[in-house]
Amino acid sequence: MNETISFKLNEKPVSLTTDGERPLLWVLRTDLGLTGTKYGCGKGLCGVCTVMIDDMAVRSCIIPVRSVKDKTVLTIEGLAKNGKLHPVQEAFVKHDALQCGFCTPGMILNAYSFLLKNPQPTRKDIVEGMEYNLCRCGAHIRIIRAIESAAQEMKGAR
Amino acid sequence: MNEDELQVAERGCDDSFYSLNRRKFLQGIGGGIIIFFTVGDPMAQGQSGGGKERPDFNAYLRIGEDGRVTGFTGKVELGQGPITSLAQSLADELDVSLESVDMIMGDTALCPYDAGTWGSQTTPRFGPVLRAAGAEARAVLIGLAAVRLKVPKEQLGVKDGVVFDRTRRERKVTYAELAKGKKIERRLEQEPQVKGVSEFNFIGKPLNRSDAREKVTGKAKYTGDIRIPGMVYAKVLRPPAHGAKLKSLDSSAVDEMEGFQVVRDGELVAILHKNPDEAEKALAKLKADYDVPEARFNDKTVFDYFINNAGKGRVIESGGDIETGHKLAKDVVEETYLNGYVAHSPMETHTALAHFEGDKLTVWASTQTPFGLRRDLTRELGMSDENVRVIVPFVGGGFGGKISNGQAMQVVKLAKIAKKPVQLAWSRADEFFYDTFRPAAAVKIKSGFDDSGKIVSWDYAIHGMGGRGSKLFYDIPHNRTTQYRDLRNGEKQHLLGTGAWRAPDNNTNSFARESHIDIMAARAKMDPLEFRLKNISDEALRRVLKAGADKFGWTPAKKAPSGRGFGIACGYDVGVPVVLFAEVKVDERTGSIQVKRVVCAQDIGLVINPEGVALQTEGCITMGMGYALTEEVHFEGGTVRDLSLGTYELPRFSWVPEIEMVLIDSNDSPSKGAGEPAIICMGGVLANAVYDATGARLFQIPMTPERVKQAL
Numbered sequence: 001m002n003e004t005i006s007f008k009l010n011e012k013p014v015s016l017t018t019d020g021e022r023p024l025l026w027v028l029r030t031d032l033g034l035t036g037t038k039y040g041c042g043k044g045l046c047g048v049c050t051v052m053i054d055d056m057a058v059r060s061c062i063i064p065v066r067s068v069k070d071k072t073v074l075t076i077e078g079l080a081k082n083g084k085l086h087p088v089q090e091a092f093v094k095h096d097a098l099q100c101g102f103c104t105p106g107m108i109l110n111a112y113s114f115l116l117k118n119p120q121p122t123r124k125d126i127v128e129g130m131e132y133n134l135c136r137c138g139a140h141i142r143i144i145r146a147i148e149s150a151a152q153e154m155k156g157a158r
Numbered sequence: 159m160n161e162d163e164l165q166v167a168e169r170g171c172d173d174s175f176y177s178l179n180r181r182k183f184l185q186g187i188g189g190g191i192i193i194f195f196t197v198g199d200p201m202a203q204g205q206s207g208g209g210k211e212r213p214d215f216n217a218y219l220r221i222g223e224d225g226r227v228t229g230f231t232g233k234v235e236l237g238q239g240p241i242t243s244l245a246q247s248l249a250d251e252l253d254v255s256l257e258s259v260d261m262i263m264g265d266t267a268l269c270p271y272d273a274g275t276w277g278s279q280t281t282p283r284f285g286p287v288l289r290a291a292g293a294e295a296r297a298v299l300i301g302l303a304a305v306r307l308k309v310p311k312e313q314l315g316v317k318d319g320v321v322f323d324r325t326r327r328e329r330k331v332t333y334a335e336l337a338k339g340k341k342i343e344r345r346l347e348q349e350p351q352v353k354g355v356s357e358f359n360f361i362g363k364p365l366n367r368s369d370a371r372e373k374v375t376g377k378a379k380y381t382g383d384i385r386i387p388g389m390v391y392a393k394v395l396r397p398p399a400h401g402a403k404l405k406s407l408d409s410s411a412v413d414e415m416e417g418f419q420v421v422r423d424g425e426l427v428a429i430l431h432k433n434p435d436e437a438e439k440a441l442a443k444l445k446a447d448y449d450v451p452e453a454r455f456n457d458k459t460v461f462d463y464f465i466n467n468a469g470k471g472r473v474i475e476s477g478g479d480i481e482t483g484h485k486l487a488k489d490v491v492e493e494t495y496l497n498g499y500v501a502h503s504p505m506e507t508h509t510a511l512a513h514f515e516g517d518k519l520t521v522w523a524s525t526q527t528p529f530g531l532r533r534d535l536t537r538e539l540g541m542s543d544e545n546v547r548v549i550v551p552f553v554g555g556g557f558g559g560k561i562s563n564g565q566a567m568q569v570v571k572l573a574k575i576a577k578k579p580v581q582l583a584w585s586r587a588d589e590f591f592y593d594t595f596r597p598a599a600a601v602k603i604k605s606g607f608d609d610s611g612k613i614v615s616w617d618y619a620i621h622g623m624g625g626r627g628s629k630l631f632y633d634i635p636h637n638r639t640t641q642y643r644d645l646r647n648g649e650k651q652h653l654l655g656t657g658a659w660r661a662p663d664n665n666t667n668s669f670a671r672e673s674h675i676d677i678m679a680a681r682a683k684m685d686p687l688e689f690r691l692k693n694i695s696d697e698a699l700r701r702v703l704k705a706g707a708d709k710f711g712w713t714p715a716k717k718a719p720s721g722r723g724f725g726i727a728c729g730y731d732v733g734v735p736v737v738l739f740a741e742v743k744v745d746e747r748t749g750s751i752q753v754k755r756v757v758c759a760q761d762i763g764l765v766i767n768p769e770g771v772a773l774q775t776e777g778c779i780t781m782g783m784g785y786a787l788t789e790e791v792h793f794e795g796g797t798v799r800d801l802s803l804g805t806y807e808l809p810r811f812s813w814v815p816e817i818e819m820v821l822i823d824s825n826d827s828p829s830k831g832a833g834e835p836a837i838i839c840m841g842g843v844l845a846n847a848v849y850d851a852t853g854a855r856l857f858q859i860p861m862t863p864e865r866v867k868q869a870l
Binding site: 018019022023024025029031032033034035036037038040041042043045046048077078079080084085089092093094096098099100101102103104105108126127128130131132133134135136137138139140141142143144 | 371
């Protein structure tokens with residue numbers, strides 16, 4: 001059934017009328033034109049479609065758009081501010097923590113959300129926090145390094 | 159053409175390109191300096207087929223009137239970093255900053271013919287061509303500057319795109335000024351002098367990826383991110399099995415729904431809708447009946463089926479006399495090694511967008527073969543090359559799987575019937591089903607060694623795949639390698655789609671060979687490294703073995719298995735000698751294997767971007783853990799059982815070992831590809847390390863916990 005759903009998307013209010021059961025992923029990618037969030041499996045198994053809802057990392061392919069009503073959604077497009085990369089993005093660039101880049105938006109948002117909860121993670125914490133985000137190119141070791149360095153950077157910024 | 163126009167052209171919004179052949183393209187490109195160029199025999203480019211499509215040149219680059227350098231290449235960026243390393247080479251030859259180099263990749267209307275991005279060919283084959291074109295462009299610019307500045311060429315130097323008089327540096331002129339108002343095309347008849355190692359500014363220096371910023375901000379466009387007005391999304395109805403025939407289709411439930419369109423073209427059935435999720439949801443409402451052929455074998459019986467029904471083999475390598483060899487042996491070892499089907503599973507599923515306008519077609523596709531796709535499209539549709547344009551945006555991983563373009567062939571049929579632009583992204587299940595898997599294969603080896611530990615006989619039989627990586631580098635006087643590709647009754651071996659998977663054949667061949675070498679070493683009571691060195695005289699391989707052993711800190715064990723969990727495996731791929739050393743820990747209760755440490759030593763010749771090489775090597779080792787430990791496609795006949803990432807397990811963060819890399823210093827030899835070699839030994843090195851840890855020998859990969867427990 002069509003319904004009107006309003007939420008905050010990358011700090012701007014949005015409102016749209018659609019079937020509330022539709023996955024958030026496809027509403028973002030088609031109705032709202034934000035293609036930075038990718039489709040990987042459609043079953044919440046790979047993490048490629050990760051976005052943040054009220055600071056929590058969530059897999060947008062299995063979340064009905066209805067459930068973000070009145071909430072705050074952050075996608076990869078909203079992370080850099082005024083052209084300045086977020087420390088997690090900066091660290092991914094610096095450590096070459098990507099190859100094809102398809103899993104990267106999901107990796108970055110999962111890492112960011114994880115660092116908000118655990119600002120001083122051990123390597124083991126990072127591995128556990130990232131375990132269910134998949135990367136096929138094998139950039140894992142660098143993603144871990146990037147998150148370690150982003151944690152340092154974000155701590156410095158506090 | 160300025161940069162804005164070029165970008166417009168890239169996006170495909172300017173149809174003036176459709177009618178442009180090369181000559182017209184060069185005429186229409188506007189001012190500047192264009193170099194088109196062929197180095198060597200185009201066939202040596204790893205480019206087979208092609209025929210008339212193969213032009214008389216295979217590279218061009220442009221120095222624009224703004225002084226910017228643009229390299230055009232039919233290669234694509236799959237994630238392996240040529241967008242960075244090719245720019246690095248160009249910047250060096252032209253003496254410009256990296257920031258002033260742009261790469262236009264994988265667009266059949268803008269780029270010269272290229273057979274495809276595969277087989278670690280970009281750096282060794284295309285790189286030198288582009289460098290030569292860069293060197294030629296530099297020579298042209300110096301010639302122009304000599305006239306302009308009235309200074310002999312020999313007296314001129316170049317830095318950051320500025321040509322200057324070495325005796326009076328204030329006398330100078332920029333590339334932009336030289337190119338302005340010019341229209342110079344050059345075709346080179348002989349190979350220009352490229353720079354030597356000591357003259358490099360960028361080559362050999364570690365560089366971060368130039369596409370990283372776009373990729374971390376979500377701005378990088380992949381095929382599925384392209385939008386054109388009036389476009390709809392397609393979802394295809396996946397048949398239950400390979401070889402299944404559609405008997406009947408009842409689409410009435412969907413036909414009644416507003417905004418949905420069911421399209422059928424023979425076996426191809428799809429639903430179109432303005433939202434992809436709604437098209438997918440509606441698939442469940444289609445009632446389709448199929449005839450499914452009877453299953454002849456499954457993932458467990460496939461190997462016996464191939465071996466027991468093998469047709470006549472073809473000897474692909476031999477030396478001496480195999481029976482004589484066995485007679486010379488003190489001990490003869492005979493074993494069979496198995497490796498199942500493996501999926502490519504790139505994070506981006508196969509995606510394509512087709513847009514017909516009049517008699518013109520533009521297809522955006524995630525593909526490793528833009529020109530191969532164009533050829534297939536022109537044949538399928540009866541169109542000419544000039545009227546079909548393939549554009550490849552960023553590709554979300556290929557690994558060999560995107561050499562085949564099934565999704566693009568499907569989407570053009572749908573777009574043609576629907577008479578509107580259609581985008582199709584395979585679902586993850588589609589991706590598993592339509593994938594061209596690495597073939598399941600069995601390798602039988604019978605070999606012997608003498609009293610001194612010298613291998614004297616080697617009878618090697620390959621069932622189900624090709625021979626890449628089977629070429630002998632051990633010194634064995636009596637040897638024979640036989641390939642079995644057909645079954646006795648004339649049937650095809652494979653019911654599932656098969657194709658190239660990162661270092662095709664070599665992963666299985668190296669697993670078999672290196673496991674078998676280790677078994678012989680243990681029976682000869684020799685250290686596995688010592689046994690290899692005793693039987694390998696190839697200097698390049700001996701160098702990497704020794705360098706890797708040093709880095710790893712390899713010491714001979716008192717007994718085998720030693721309990722340390724150390725493994726070694728070596729091999730050759732695309733001309734690169736490579737060795738891996740690994741340390742594993744095996745949980746004997748659960749059967750799970752934890753890889754603690756992997757050392758890779760290889761000799762890839764001149765290194766363009768060491769950072770890129772490190773990235774590729776780590777990628778190979780990480781991806782290689784997948785095929786060694788968990789990845790295997792389960793199937794019954796033509797029915798694929800693994801259709802989700804929930805049952806087909808890819809490597810995860812917790813698996814990743816400490817990875818160290820040794821590159822042999824050989825910058826005076828030509829570059830070789832680094833995208834594949836390091837993956838070939840992962841099966842062998844881990845099987846050997848598991849044996850060293852536990853005494854259990856695994857003859858089949860992946861080494862799942864169940865198989866490990868069984869072997870224990």
